[in-house]
Amino acid sequence: MKRQGPVLLAFIIGMLMLIQFFTPNPLFLRIYNLFLDWKQVVLGCTLILGTWSLIRHHTRKIERKQENWQYSYVTLIGLAAMVLAALIWKTEGGPYTWMFQNMQVPMQSTMFSLLAFFVASASYRAFRARTFAATLLLIAGAVVMLGRVPVGALIGGSIGGHEVTVSTVADWILNVPNLAAKRGIMMGVGLGMTATAIKIILGIETTYLGKSD
Amino acid sequence: MAFYDRMMKIDRRIIYLCMTLAVALPLIAPIGMPVQVSDETRGFYDHIEDLEAGDIVLFSFDYEGDVMAELNPMSIAALRHLFRQDVRVVALTTYAGGTGIAQGILERVAAEYDKHYGTDYVFLGYNPDWSGTILRLGESFKATYPADQFGKSTREIPLMQEVETYDDIALLISIAGSALSEYWAIWAGGRYGVTVVSGNTAIQAILIYPYYNAGQIPGFLGGLKGAAEYEKMVGKPGLGIKGMDAQSVAHLLMLSFIVVGNIGYFLSRRHEARLKRE
Numbered sequence: 001m002k003r004q005g006p007v008l009l010a011f012i013i014g015m016l017m018l019i020q021f022f023t024p025n026p027l028f029l030r031i032y033n034l035f036l037d038w039k040q041v042v043l044g045c046t047l048i049l050g051t052w053s054l055i056r057h058h059t060r061k062i063e064r065k066q067e068n069w070q071y072s073y074v075t076l077i078g079l080a081a082m083v084l085a086a087l088i089w090k091t092e093g094g095p096y097t098w099m100f101q102n103m104q105v106p107m108q109s110t111m112f113s114l115l116a117f118f119v120a121s122a123s124y125r126a127f128r129a130r131t132f133a134a135t136l137l138l139i140a141g142a143v144v145m146l147g148r149v150p151v152g153a154l155i156g157g158s159i160g161g162h163e164v165t166v167s168t169v170a171d172w173i174l175n176v177p178n179l180a181a182k183r184g185i186m187m188g189v190g191l192g193m194t195a196t197a198i199k200i201i202l203g204i205e206t207t208y209l210g211k212s213d
Numbered sequence: 214m215a216f217y218d219r220m221m222k223i224d225r226r227i228i229y230l231c232m233t234l235a236v237a238l239p240l241i242a243p244i245g246m247p248v249q250v251s252d253e254t255r256g257f258y259d260h261i262e263d264l265e266a267g268d269i270v271l272f273s274f275d276y277e278g279d280v281m282a283e284l285n286p287m288s289i290a291a292l293r294h295l296f297r298q299d300v301r302v303v304a305l306t307t308y309a310g311g312t313g314i315a316q317g318i319l320e321r322v323a324a325e326y327d328k329h330y331g332t333d334y335v336f337l338g339y340n341p342d343w344s345g346t347i348l349r350l351g352e353s354f355k356a357t358y359p360a361d362q363f364g365k366s367t368r369e370i371p372l373m374q375e376v377e378t379y380d381d382i383a384l385l386i387s388i389a390g391s392a393l394s395e396y397w398a399i400w401a402g403g404r405y406g407v408t409v410v411s412g413n414t415a416i417q418a419i420l421i422y423p424y425y426n427a428g429q430i431p432g433f434l435g436g437l438k439g440a441a442e443y444e445k446m447v448g449k450p451g452l453g454i455k456g457m458d459a460q461s462v463a464h465l466l467m468l469s470f471i472v473v474g475n476i477g478y479f480l481s482r483r484h485e486a487r488l489k490r491e
Contacts, residue, residue, distance in 0.1 A: 150249065
């Protein structure tokens with residue numbers, strides 16, 4: 001029953017959600033809305049679980065003096081400071097907004113901005129025309145890189161009465177080969193998701209229950 | 214070390230320094246690269262241009278601070294375009310870190326056009342379940358968001374009296390640093406028939422093409438370039454156009470390094486082949 005119960009529940013809810021998609025019946029619509037509300041409540045609760053898990057992980061790290069345990073203090077102090085600031089001064093203006101605008105946002109932006117340097121260095125080292133496939137990737141990458149900035153529209157000329165620039169070639173790469181590959185992947189993913197969903201509903205796929213006893 | 218070896222092994226600190234200069238100098242002394250408007254951007258612009266005064270748009274800030282340099286110019290330009298046309302805005306964010314960003318932009322642009330909270334725009338805030346939010350809004354906005362970002366009941370907000378489901382939304386705009394635009398198009402667009410246009414980071418924009426070509430997202434802004442094109446169309450140059458020079462020079466620099474590395478690689482191979490022959 002420990003395993004049969006959840007499998008039965010998954011079957012009933014899965015079938016209900018499947019049927020409601022194809023019927024305008026108000027009863028199924030009510031069930032659908034109810035499940036969506038439950039889903040939001042469950043997701044909200046995962047935030048509490050996530051916060052508790054974060055605190056436990058870092059307090060244990062400090063207790064056991066694991067590698068870089070000092071940084072765990074930064075995490076815990078940061079978490080406490082934001083929560084307290086929001087509780088005491090609310091989220092409109094005050095220290096909470098100040099910390100968000102002047103600490104969190106610049107730190108996030110900085111971390112992402114570092115990518116420009118890493119990508120520049122990594123692409124210089126990795127983009128070598130060693131094989132035919134690598135050469136194709138190199139050319140396509142170079143064309144798209146130039147085509148996605150205004151300078152790409154300035155490089156080119158007239159071929160057979162048609163204005164061909166790096167930007168137009170980049171657009172072709174994005175609209176034809178890229179599109180074909182992406183559609184192929186999407187169809188594969190879609191079919192895979194459908195197959196997995198059916199397997200879960202029918203109780204064939206039960207790995208979501210964890211390891212069997 | 215042979216010359217070609219040096220070409221292949223440029224110190225990464227030199228690359229970092231060159232990249233810093235390539236980004237910073239054009240921002241300090243702009244070159245003024247001409248910006249040509251793409252069809253994708255025109256599609257985004259036209260869908261907002263076609264709105265009538267009083268229409269209601271759902272505006273989703275699907276990003277956080279990491280990608281704000283790329284996406285904030287889009288959000289600002291789009292809100293200016295909307296408020297200029299007296300279109301009303303119901304905004305939300307699917308990211309916890311997006312609340313401060315969205316609130317700041319909404320207040321700033323609303324002040325520029327003398328728009329008032331509650332009647333001209335509303336900020337519903339953040340809901341942790343983004344997939345449930347997208348689907349549930351199709352059934353009831355007020356049930357999904359019983360209160361706005363500031364804790365006020367949505368039943369008491371004048372603008373929200375006119376919004377019950379997606380049927381009351383003339384256009385949905387998703388400015389996203391992730392796949393959220395795709396989900397808005399699939400669920401809100403596919404299931405509830407609302408028209409979705411998007412603004413995306415350059416990386417994400419590549420994934421939007423299938424939806425654009427299928428008409429599921431009839432217009433989108435791709436990266437900072439898209440933002441610059443859109444700013445040009447709206448007639449309010451901002452950070453997007455400013456950033457185009459820096460991005461152009463940075464891309465040219467990266468290509469230059471790649472070319473140098475490959476020349477070094479070919480010279481080294483030629484040298485190795487010659488040694489083998491000898």
